[in-house]
Amino acid sequence: MTATLTRPVALPEAPRRRRPRSRAAAWAAVAVIGFFGLAPIYWLVVTAFTPDDQAFSFPPALFPTEITFDHFTRLADNEQLFGYLVNSVVVSVVTAVLSVLVSAYMAYAFSKFRYRGRRSLMHLVLASQLFPQALLLVTLYAVFSATGLLGSYGALILSFTTFTLPLCVWMLKGIFDTVPSTLMEAAAIDGASRWRTLHTIALPLAAPGLVAAGLFAFVRAWNDFVFALTLTDPDRQTLPPGLVHTYLGEFQTAWPDLMAASFVVSLPVIAAFMFLQRYLVGGLTAGAVKG
Amino acid sequence: MNTLNRRDAFRLAGLSALGAAVAACAPDAASGGGAPKGDAAAKTFGFTSWSLNEEAQKGAVQAIVDAYAAARQVKIETASFPYNEYLNQVTLKLRGGQVGGAIQLDISWLAALAAVGRLKDLGAQAAKGGYTDVALSSGTFGGKQLGLPWTTGSIGLVANTEILKKAGVEELPATVEEFEAALRAVAELGGGITPYAAATKAAQLKDILPWMRTFGSPLLDGETITVGDDASVAAVEWYKKLYDARLIAPDVDRFDARALFAQGKAAFYDDAIITRGVVAAQSPDKSLAEKMAPLARPVLKSGDTPQALLWGHVIVVVEGEGSDAAADFAAYATSDTATVAGFFEKVKLPPTTTAGLADPKVAGDAFTTAWTEKITKTATANPFWRYAGYAQIETAIAEQVQAVLVGRASAKDALAKAAETARPLQK
Numbered sequence: 001m002t003a004t005l006t007r008p009v010a011l012p013e014a015p016r017r018r019r020p021r022s023r024a025a026a027w028a029a030v031a032v033i034g035f036f037g038l039a040p041i042y043w044l045v046v047t048a049f050t051p052d053d054q055a056f057s058f059p060p061a062l063f064p065t066e067i068t069f070d071h072f073t074r075l076a077d078n079e080q081l082f083g084y085l086v087n088s089v090v091v092s093v094v095t096a097v098l099s100v101l102v103s104a105y106m107a108y109a110f111s112k113f114r115y116r117g118r119r120s121l122m123h124l125v126l127a128s129q130l131f132p133q134a135l136l137l138v139t140l141y142a143v144f145s146a147t148g149l150l151g152s153y154g155a156l157i158l159s160f161t162t163f164t165l166p167l168c169v170w171m172l173k174g175i176f177d178t179v180p181s182t183l184m185e186a187a188a189i190d191g192a193s194r195w196r197t198l199h200t201i202a203l204p205l206a207a208p209g210l211v212a213a214g215l216f217a218f219v220r221a222w223n224d225f226v227f228a229l230t231l232t233d234p235d236r237q238t239l240p241p242g243l244v245h246t247y248l249g250e251f252q253t254a255w256p257d258l259m260a261a262s263f264v265v266s267l268p269v270i271a272a273f274m275f276l277q278r279y280l281v282g283g284l285t286a287g288a289v290k291g
Numbered sequence: 292m293n294t295l296n297r298r299d300a301f302r303l304a305g306l307s308a309l310g311a312a313v314a315a316c317a318p319d320a321a322s323g324g325g326a327p328k329g330d331a332a333a334k335t336f337g338f339t340s341w342s343l344n345e346e347a348q349k350g351a352v353q354a355i356v357d358a359y360a361a362a363r364q365v366k367i368e369t370a371s372f373p374y375n376e377y378l379n380q381v382t383l384k385l386r387g388g389q390v391g392g393a394i395q396l397d398i399s400w401l402a403a404l405a406a407v408g409r410l411k412d413l414g415a416q417a418a419k420g421g422y423t424d425v426a427l428s429s430g431t432f433g434g435k436q437l438g439l440p441w442t443t444g445s446i447g448l449v450a451n452t453e454i455l456k457k458a459g460v461e462e463l464p465a466t467v468e469e470f471e472a473a474l475r476a477v478a479e480l481g482g483g484i485t486p487y488a489a490a491t492k493a494a495q496l497k498d499i500l501p502w503m504r505t506f507g508s509p510l511l512d513g514e515t516i517t518v519g520d521d522a523s524v525a526a527v528e529w530y531k532k533l534y535d536a537r538l539i540a541p542d543v544d545r546f547d548a549r550a551l552f553a554q555g556k557a558a559f560y561d562d563a564i565i566t567r568g569v570v571a572a573q574s575p576d577k578s579l580a581e582k583m584a585p586l587a588r589p590v591l592k593s594g595d596t597p598q599a600l601l602w603g604h605v606i607v608v609v610e611g612e613g614s615d616a617a618a619d620f621a622a623y624a625t626s627d628t629a630t631v632a633g634f635f636e637k638v639k640l641p642p643t644t645t646a647g648l649a650d651p652k653v654a655g656d657a658f659t660t661a662w663t664e665k666i667t668k669t670a671t672a673n674p675f676w677r678y679a680g681y682a683q684i685e686t687a688i689a690e691q692v693q694a695v696l697v698g699r700a701s702a703k704d705a706l707a708k709a710a711e712t713a714r715p716l717q718k
């Protein structure tokens with residue numbers, strides 16, 4: 001009698017179908033997160049269009065029964081706010097440009113050159129990010145006061161740039177790490193100087209990262225309140241302190257006007273994100289996996 | 292003809308951006324870093340005021356500045372910071388020598404700014420200004436007149452007479468017992484009305500201090516904090532009783548109280564004299580202002596002095612160049628009768644001089660007159676204001692009162708702990 005031994009054959013496992021219950025849980029989680037993310041924006045927009053005497057109705061109405069454009073009209077008539085907007089654009093754009101310029105060179109030096117103390121320097125740059133910024137405010141105030149920079153755009157731009165540099169440097173270093181060194185070597189063999197190699201090969205390849213770093217620096221400068229309030233003269237202040245100054249008073253907060261203004265001033269940032277989204281995603285993830 | 296290729300154009304753009312960055316970082320001569328310059332009789336000085344940027348008041352304040360500058364042929368350089376950040380900003384800039392001249396202050400901030408040691412004694416201006424005694428007291432610190440009172444009022448109780456009438460309360464309550472009875476009558480109306488929109492959020496629970504005084508606690512005896520004595524414990528236990536009976540509501544601060552009152556959902560709440568304009572602006576009831584009545588804080592027993600917190604603004608002057616002119620401006624803004632009466636007409640902030648209060652524009656305003664007579668007359672400063680860390684002391688007390696309201700501690704234990712926390716802050 002012969003025995004036939006059958007060996008169990010390992011079949012490839014069919015992809016598990018997600019059970020309806022776990023799918024419902026996932027959707028519920030998305031809904032909850034979405035609610036927390038979008039509810040404040042919804043409330044901002046609704047309040048901006050609600051007449052003053054209904055904005056404080058109790059209990060609050062989820063949908064406005066009446067809509068007004070008065071807050072936007074008042075916003076358009078406010079020349080002072082336009083001045084704050086101009087200051088914000090100047091400070092944020094210059095901060096972004098300066099941050100990208102400086103951090104690109106620093107990151108390239110960290111990524112492509114080998115020298116004593118390189119790793120320590122890199123960690124020192126990152127460690128500077130750990131200081132609470134409020135602690136630095138008084139010191140920066142004293143430094144800018146002594147140098148005569150206090151009150152100028154420069155005080156703000158320099159302080160914002162110092163805050164954005166560590167992260168920008170680390171972000172861009174990761175990106176330069178992914179640029180193959182063989183490309184640089186080939187350029188050198190062809191007679192290109194290091195300067196030219198950096199500008200014609202490395203920087204164009206790192207463009208998505210440069211955009212991401214620039215956007216990060218821009219948003220950091222655009223949103224800051226405390227430094228913009230403290231280090232500049234009233235006529236150089238940016239939008240966050242400007243909005244607070246205009247709408248938050250000793251006795252009263254003009255919430256509908258503030259919401260309308262916040263809605264309008266957030267549009268440039270939203271537009272910038274939408275326009276640069278493809279670069280941003282590439283820039284943030286580039287260098288995440290070394291290949 | 293030279294043309295730029297794309298690479299050169301990029302280089303040029305990069306250099307331009309760098310140039311712009313460097314230019315932006317350059318010091319600005321006009322911004323004037325460093326200490327103010329000029330001699331003691333300088334005709335240029337600064338005026339720092341949060342009101343210069345607030346919609347409701349900026350026009351009226353700017354008018355005073357412009358009128359004085361034109362009349363005396365001087366130049367006044369104005370600056371402004373948001374109210375909630377004002378003290379920090381002014382203190383920082385005063386320490387750094389970046390602010391001079393006249394400065395508007397809330398009376399509760401006087402000690403904090405006096406601690407910097409650069410404020411001018413304005414006794415000479417005060418002596419000839421015709422200010423009321425209570426107003427002058429709001430600008431006094433360490434035996435010196437460091438501030439000239441610009442507006443003097445108080446934080447007291449406001450009632451919605453229409454709600455009270457519906458509840459059958461014909462007379463405004465004068466004692467704590469009557470007050471509690473009125474609250475219970477309002478509660479029976481239902482309809483989501485909070486009888487007393489008292490502060491119950493920790494951030495605003497300093498409003499309990501006048502009630503502690505009502506029950507007999509001085510809060511501070513010499514340098515000894517008396518919070519935790521029998522009277523203050525009784526006050527907090529009474530407050531807790533109102534809370535448990537839903538006569539006051541959880542999580543209410545001044546902003547919430549105004550909103551409730553404006554919507555006709557509260558019968559009583561605490562606020563400054565400015566309440567009439569603020570509440571009316573956010574109320575759908577256009578006749579609400581006529582239904583509002585100020586009342587003296589109910590007393591424990593008839594004959595007691597009603598308690599209220601003094602409130603107001605002063606103008607201080609920084610020692611140094613331009614301080615003489617700035618002191619003259621401060622006196623003008625606060626005591627020139629036509630100026631203060633005109634200011635009242637625009638912003639409804641009561642003047643601080645006898646002549647100003649007697650001006651028909653002021654005296655003819657029934658609400659202001661009633662408030663001054665019923666509330667401001669017996670109002671007193673918060674005794675903790677004499678310490679630069681008064682806000683932390685108030686917070687220490689407020690947090691413990693909050694613990695009592697939510698049932699985490701007994702009033703006795705909580706207030707003892709508050710006093711213990713507050714003691715090291717008396718400096």
